[in-house]
Amino acid sequence: MRALVERSNADASAYFVSAVISDKPGAGGLDVAQQMGVAVRSLPAVKGMERSAYDAALASVIEEYSPALIVLAGFMRILSGAFVARFAGRILNIHPSLLPKYTGLHTHERAIAARETEHGVTVHFVSEELDGGPRVLQARVPVLPADTEFSLSERVLAQEHIVYPLAVNWFCQGRLRCSAGKAWLDGKPLDQPVQLSEIGRESFV
Numbered sequence: 001m002r003a004l005v006e007r008s009n010a011d012a013s014a015y016f017v018s019a020v021i022s023d024k025p026g027a028g029g030l031d032v033a034q035q036m037g038v039a040v041r042s043l044p045a046v047k048g049m050e051r052s053a054y055d056a057a058l059a060s061v062i063e064e065y066s067p068a069l070i071v072l073a074g075f076m077r078i079l080s081g082a083f084v085a086r087f088a089g090r091i092l093n094i095h096p097s098l099l100p101k102y103t104g105l106h107t108h109e110r111a112i113a114a115r116e117t118e119h120g121v122t123v124h125f126v127s128e129e130l131d132g133g134p135r136v137l138q139a140r141v142p143v144l145p146a147d148t149e150f151s152l153s154e155r156v157l158a159q160e161h162i163v164y165p166l167a168v169n170w171f172c173q174g175r176l177r178c179s180a181g182k183a184w185l186d187g188k189p190l191d192q193p194v195q196l197s198e199i200g201r202e203s204f205v
Contacts, residue, residue, distance in 0.1 A: 001029045001073040005036050007165035015172035018065040021058070023077055039065075045077075055083035062087075069171050072126065073164070081128045089178035091126035092171070094164050096156050098122060098138055099193075103131035108152045116143050119152060121160050122193060123167040125178040134183035135193035136176065137167045163196055 001020060008016045020033035025042040034040050043061055045054045054077075062070060072093040084091065097107040099122040111119040120140040127133035139159035143152060170176035176185050183190045 003161035055080045108149045139196040
C-alpha cells in the first residue's frame with residue numbers, strides 16, 4: 001500500500017489513491033496512509049455477520065469515493081461473487097507466486113518445499129475463483145539453495161513494489177482492461193501475463 005501511494009506522487013503516474021479502507025481498525029497501514037495524506041476508513045466485520053452483508057457494506061463505502069479501480073493490498077478477506085460482479089473488471093490483486101502455481105497461502109514455503117528454481121509475483125484481475133482471475137503482469141526471482149521463507153519473501157516483495165504500481169498505472173492510462181474473461185493490454189488480449197523482465201523498469205517506477 002505504501003509503495004502504491006508513493007508511486008502515485010511520481011510525475012509520470014496516471015493515478016492517485018483516493019482512500020485506503022481496511023477491515024481491521026488497528027491496521028498499521030491506516031496510520032501510514034493518513035500520514036501520507038490519504039483518506040482512511042475502517043470497516044470491521046461484526047461477529048456473526050454474513051459475508052454477503054459485509055461485502056454490501058464495503059461496496060457502499062467504496063462507492064462514496066467513486067474509484068476507477070479497486071486495488072487489494074494485504075486485504076485477506078475472500079470477496080463474495082456479488083461484490084466481484086458489482087465491480088467486474090475493476091478489481092486488481094497481487095499474489096506472491098507465479099500463478100497459476102501456488103494459489104492461497106504460504107506460497108514461499110511451498111515453493112521451497114517443491115524445490116522450485118524460480119518463484120515470483122503475479123498481478124491479476126479478481127474473479128470469483130480464488131487467485132484465478134486473468135493474469136496481467138509477473139516478475140520472477142530465482143530460488144537460491146540457501147533460501148528460507150523469509151529471504152525468498154523479501155526478494156519477492158521488492159518485485160511487488162515495482163509491478164503493482166505499474167499495472168495500476170496501465171489501467172488508469174486506459175492501456176489495461178478486463179473483458180470477456182481476459183486481460184487486455186494496448187488492445188490485445190493477454191494469453192500469458194506480461195513479464196517484467198521483457199519490458200524493463202518504466203520511468204515512473
